Amino acid sequence: MNLDDFRLETRAWLEAHCPPEMRQPVVDDERCWGGRKWVFHSEAQRVWLQRMAERGWVAPTWPREYGGGGLSHEEAKVLREEMDALHCRPPIERVSQGLGLLGPTILRLGTPGQKAEHLPGIARGEIRWCQGYSEPNAGSDLASIQTRAVDAGDHFVVNGQKIWTSHADKSDWIFMLVRTDAHAPKHRGISFLLVDMATPGIQTRPIQLISGKSAFCETFFDDVMVPKENLLGELNQGWEVSRLLLANERGSIAATRSLAAERSLGLSAMDWVGAGEGGRLSDAGLREDIARYEVDMLAFTAAAERAGDLGAAGQAGPGWPSILKLSYAELNQKRLELLMAAGGTELLEWEGERTRDGEECRAWLRSKANTIEGGSTEIQLNIIAKRVLDLPGA
Ligand SMILES: Cc1cc2nc3c(=O)[nH]c(=O)nc-3n(C[C@H](O)[C@H](O)[C@H](O)COP(=O)(O)OP(=O)(O)OC[C@H]3O[C@@H](n4cnc5c(N)ncnc54)[C@H](O)[C@@H]3O)c2cc1C
Structure with a gap:
């Protein structure tokens, strides 16, 4: 289909399927982040996410087999332009940790099994992710992280603490940096793990912000068992994975902003x-x-x-x-x-x-x-x- 036809078809579909309430400027508290613990603010928000997810347009450029829309970059731009023109809210916030950060990283570096396990849940807004990078003594100097993952055969045992973990208490999974080689130069001994927040030994403690809200947590790991297949990228090569993800984070903070929805x-x-x-x-x-x-x-x-x-x-x-x-x-x-x-x-x-x-x-x-x-x-x-x-x- 050429781009003009695609635009007309997209516009007609959005007009027919985007509820009027989802065409109002969005305020902070009404943004949709999804996940198992998510409570929809309205029936319209639930329906809008469901319809967009069924069409694959929550993650428009991801392959269809992983719940995406299979659109080209140009088609995805047309979709965004048409959503902006009709003031449609994003069904899931585009800067969310799963959609904006981890998903594109798994698409690049994940095994077929990791792609099949994790991408569809993000593309349907069913699984919410949080980011476990920062520690009390490792922020800008991220490579100084001390949270350890010790090899225990078919799994790792993780111990340590993360901080400033946005929405850890509302998330289903966490992606995190861990130290897997204490003797290597600090950038070389880090690995990147995908961890189910329901695993025994994980605790979150909310931190109150100046705005009166509590968007952050301290996250504690006490003998947490993580299967080896949850390693993203190679062992001790997590620094490279983390840099790719950070580029996605910085790009998505800015590039996916919708002017029309505000x-x-x-x-x-x-x-x-x-x-x-x-x-x-x-x-x-x-x-x-x-x-x-x-x-x-x-x-x-x-x-x-x-x-x-x-x-x-x-x-x-x-x-x-x-x-x-x-x-x-x-x-x-x-x-x-x-x-x-x-x-x-x-x-x-x-x-x-x-x-x-x-x-x-x-x-x-x-x-x-x-x-x-x-x-x-x-x-x-x-x-x-x-x-x-x-x-x-x-
Ligand atoms: C709203 C919010 C959400 C966040 N969400 C998450 C999250 O979900 N997951 C997560 O892991 N982290 C998260 N963070 C943590 C964030 O990544 C860190 O706060 C940030 O990287 C800075 O680290 P720090 O707070 O330890 O400050 P520090 O690294 O201690 O820096 C203190 C000051 O020193 C300056 N500084 C440090 N090093 C240098 C240098 N080499 N050159 C010049 N200046 C320097 C910094 O710019 C800063 O002004 C979040 C932070 C905020 C504010």
Whole structure:
């Protein structure tokens, strides 16, 4: 089918199958993450996920045999454009750990058995994954991880602690970095494991955030038995796997953002500042800042689109995930700063109907983490300096 016919067919299908409630701008608490423990916010959210999963469009470019849609990169772009035009929400958040991070890594490096076991659950939104990289003494210096996996015949025995594990308490599986050779140079003694969170010996303890929410956990492993077939990639080669996954993470934080599913900043600001002459935002200074932000965001979106095209053609240069991640983090922080400037002290209201229990204020506080999560801004700048600009080390 040519792309024009595909576009018409896609538009007709989305119009017929996307419930009206799933065409409203999405707020943070209504995003869909899926998994066994997921409680749908509405029947429309459940139906929308089910319909998209049946069509393979939760993971449009994955092969059909693993629950994907088998679409080409160009077809997937058309699907995204049509979803944006109709304001359809993503059925599962595209930055989720399974869909955005692990799935593409298993597609590249997994055994046929691992692909068959893990990909369909992600593509149907049935299994939620979390990421076990950081430890109390290993964040930016990730290769210093100390959680051990000891060879015990047909399985490993894992002991140690992870921290900042987003949504570990709500996840079904965890992918994690473990030390399998304590004597090798630190990058060489690491392996990458896939672990069922229901395995005896795993405990999660939530961490309270400044936003009042509790998105993180400490995760403890006490003599946890993990079958050897859950090793992704080669033994002691986990560092390479983790780098591929981190590139997926940084790329997906930025490149899969849907502009249309979110409310425009100008309209949101107008709720607080009010409209002046000609229906424009009444505060001229703020209007100018928002216009500048919107232009920067459009430029960013075009750059992310191009990076996606080059990536699909195997031509993306090194460092682009870091460039996108860095820019997106700064733009998102800017967006929320401007919104808070529009709302002033009223938007600081933590509870109450007008601010929907401080939704924007909580999002603003949450955005402080954008320049830390997925690798801090300083680390991205180091990567860009080395791999893109080829600058000499300090
Ligand atoms: C919202 C959020 C969600 C997260 N989710 C997860 C998750 O699901 N799973 C997971 O494993 N981790 C997760 N993390 C952890 C995240 O990956 C780490 O916080 C991050 O990598 C930084 O590590 P750190 O916190 O140990 O800080 P540190 O590494 O101690 O860094 C402290 C400061 O020093 C700077 N710094 C460190 N080294 C250098 C250097 N070489 N050059 C210049 N500056 C440097 C850093 O930029 C930072 O400003 C999450 C973090 C956040 C904020």
